[in-house]
Amino acid sequence: MAFLKILFDNLRKGPATEAFPFGEAATPDAYRGKVTFDETNCVGCNMCEHVCAGGAIRFSEQEDGLHFLIWHNTCISCGLCAHYCPTKAIKLSNDWHLSHLQEEKYEQVDHAVVPYRHCTSCGERLQPGGPMLHQLAFKGTNPRSQRLMNMCPDCRRKASYSGEAL
Amino acid sequence: MDFFSKAARKSPWLYRINAGSCNGCDVELATTACIPRYDVERLGCQYCGSPKHADIVLITGPLTARVKDKVLRVYDEIPDPKVTVAVGICPISGGVFRESYAIEGPIDRYLPVDVNVPGCPPRPQAIIEGIAKAIEIWAKRA
Ligand code: SF4
Numbered sequence: 001m002a003f004l005k006i007l008f009d010n011l012r013k014g015p016a017t018e019a020f021p022f023g024e025a026a027t028p029d030a031y032r033g034k035v036t037f038d039e040t041n042c043v044g045c046n047m048c049e050h051v052c053a054g055g056a057i058r059f060s061e062q063e064d065g066l067h068f069l070i071w072h073n074t075c076i077s078c079g080l081c082a083h084y085c086p087t088k089a090i091k092l093s094n095d096w097h098l099s100h101l102q103e104e105k106y107e108q109v110d111h112a113v114v115p116y117r118h119c120t121s122c123g124e125r126l127q128p129g130g131p132m133l134h135q136l137a138f139k140g141t142n143p144r145s146q147r148l149m150n151m152c153p154d155c156r157r158k159a160s161y162s163g164e165a166l
Numbered sequence: 167m168d169f170f171s172k173a174a175r176k177s178p179w180l181y182r183i184n185a186g187s188c189n190g191c192d193v194e195l196a197t198t199a200c201i202p203r204y205d206v207e208r209l210g211c212q213y214c215g216s217p218k219h220a221d222i223v224l225i226t227g228p229l230t231a232r233v234k235d236k237v238l239r240v241y242d243e244i245p246d247p248k249v250t251v252a253v254g255i256c257p258i259s260g261g262v263f264r265e266s267y268a269i270e271g272p273i274d275r276y277l278p279v280d281v282n283v284p285g286c287p288p289r290p291q292a293i294i295e296g297i298a299k300a301i302e303i304w305a306k307r308a
Pocket residue numbers: 035048051052053054055056057070074075076077078079080081082092
């Protein structure tokens with residue numbers, strides 16, 4: 001009579017098959033899917049490009065800033081970029097709806113421009129650096145660190161020495 | 167004959183070609199068919215064992231130099247019309263093997279691809295999503 005119990009259990013539990021594609025599919029939050037990029041926090045260290053196993057990331061230096069490019073069709077969702085990114089500007093979302101028609105093959109690209117900063121004192125071009133870098137470098141923020149952070153090394157030294165940054 | 171072509175439009179046969187894949191994508195393809203949780207046959211399609219019966223062909227792997235001629239030969243045996251799906255980033259771009267001396271892909275250099283399902287490997291649901299797109303194309307083409 002054991003089959004009666006199995007029959008009853010199966011009726012109670014409902015179908016084992018996921019509803020997808022006729023309904024939503026359960027996706028864990030930590031699922032490694034499409035890469036997302038936040039240009040406001042990228043510091044342009046190029047570490048993600050360096051470690052990228054699939055060679056999906058390209059940076060190029062241009063006049064208006066650092067151009068970031070990712071082609072999702074060669075990303076293996078390994079998560080190395082997110083692991084090594086110092087400011088967590090690059091992350092993996094749990095979006096896995098990536099299938100597309102052949103015509104769209106080369107449109108599976110995300111592009112962003114990371115603007116350069118300019119020294120607030122002399123105007124020299126600086127590597128990008130967002131609020132997250134500030135947090136990491138100074139373990140918190142205050143007006144003084146904020147001012148120093150947006151200066152080139154020379155002006156920062158002068159400002160520190162003369163005490164005007166205090 | 168009209169009856170048969172109408173029926174064929176609704177129930178395509180799936181066929182799988184491994185073009186030198188690491189087997190990751192093939193395991194995910196097997197789960198779509200063998201594990202009740204995913205069950206691709208709900209979409210009205212079923213895997214078959216012979217290229218002569220195939221309507222939708224799922225290709226995995228980066229098309230290695232060693233397997234290229236064999237893959238093209240099997241692909242030619244699939245009767246037209248057919249719908250081709252590239253499963254995994256290997257056939258789409260070469261993935262981690264891109265620009266290797268042993269790779270002849272991406273696969274669209276040799277075969278007309280219709281749908282791409284990126285991922286390394288794509289999860290079973292993503293493959294089912296790609297197959298659903300292929301079935302839509304098949305319904306128009308058959
Ligand atoms: S997840 Fe891996 S392959 Fe994808 S962009 Fe990041 S490092 Fe590159």
